[in-house]
Structures are given as structure tokens and as C-alpha cells.
């Protein structure tokens with residue numbers, strides 16, 4: 001798995017997805033339950049922590065499930081320690097609000113995800129191709145970006161069918177910029193650059 005799957009990721013990668021997430025969350029009617037989001041190939045954590053930043057900035061309670069098949073990537077994600085040069089791209093305001101700065105003398109300069117942000121994200125190991133995987137939760141948003149490119153067409157279709165079953169009606173699925181596999185799927189209609197709206201009856 002390590003050899004096959006590149007871990008390339010970054011904070012607010014494909015920024016338009018996070019702009020759309022911000023807009024949708026702002027437009028959601030107030031409700032008693034937290035917004036639920038799944039980052040299903042979360043790599044080293046930048047994607048789910050970016051989503052957590054959005055939810056905190058909008059002032060919305062959120063629960064984020066972040067999964068990946070690769071244990072080493074998940075371990076790094078759980079640690080939540082990032083090189084300064086990667087974190088600095090977030091800008092001063094976000095860096096101050098969501099990170100602690102660690103100095104050279106404390107083990108090397110780095111940015112550490114703050115406890116409040118970390119508490120919003122639950123990390124679990126999950127292989128999206130596992131035939132025994134059963135949907136048990138419902139999500140308002142699913143980020144499944146830059147992972148389906150590794151699957152064949154049948155694998156992509158099986159995963160989309162499963163995602164359709166866990167995304168709430170009118171929820172959003174975000175794919176990577178080079179992934180258009182949801183086009184033509186009966187449960188998804190395009191909605192913006194790389195997002196798809198979960199439509200139709202529950203599959």
C-alpha cells in the first residue's frame with residue numbers, strides 16, 4: 001500500500017472545495033446535531049484539519065471522521081505536527097487561531113494542531129476497497145479526493161454506490177480535480193467545480 005499510494009496532500013488543497021463547504025455550512029438551517037463530515041482518504045491529516053478549521057471559523061459544531069488505509073499516514077495525522085513552511089501558507093490569522101508554534105529548542109520548529117481542532121477529528125484505519133466495509137453513519141459532506149484514481153472502473157462504481165448510501169440527501173461529495181467518476185451516477189448530480197449533490201431516493 002505504501003508503495004502504491006502517494007500521500008501528497010496539503011492544507012486547503014483545491015481551495016474552491018473549502019470555499020463551497022464554507023458557503024454550504026453558512027446556508028444550513030440551524031440544527032441541534034453537529035455537521036458530520038468524512039474525509040475518506042485523509043493521508044497525513046491536512047484535509048480533515050482544513051475542514052475542521054472551516055467549521056470552527058463558521059462557528060458550527062462539527063464531527064469529522066478521517067480514515068485512510070495507510071497506518072503511517074494516520075499516525076502522522078493523529079500527531080498533528082506540521083513543518084512550519086507548510087503551515088505558514090495558511091496565513092498568520094489561521095496559524096495563530098488553530099496551531100501552537102513549537103520552537104527549535106523544544107524539538108524542532110513546527111506547528112502543532114490545537115486541542116480544540118484535534119478534538120473535532122476522529123481518525124480510523126479503513127480500506128475503501130474492503131468488501132466487508134458496511135456504512136453505519138450518515139454524513140452531510142464526504143471528501144473522497146485523489147484516491148479513486150487508484151481504482152479500476154468497477155472499484156470506483158462500487159465505492160460511489162457505498163458513498164451514496166452514507167451521504168444524506170442534499171449532502172455533498174467532493175472528488176479530486178482529475179476525478180469525474182460520479183458523472184452519470186444515478187445518486188449524484190454535479191454541483192460546482194468538483195462537487196456532487198446526493199440526489200434521488202435513498203439507494
Ligand SMILES: C[S@@+](CC[C@H](N)C(=O)[O-])C[C@H]1O[C@@H](n2cnc3c(N)ncnc32)[C@H](O)[C@@H]1O
Pocket residue numbers: 005006007008009010013040041042043044047067068069070073126127128129144145146147150176
Ligand atoms: C493523494 S492522497 C489524497 C489525500 C487527500 N484526500 C487530498 O486530496 O489531499 C491519497 C491517499 O489515499 C490513500 N488510499 C489509497 N488507497 C486507499 C484505499 N484503498 N483505501 C483508503 N485509502 C486509500 C493513500 O494512503 C493516501 O493517503
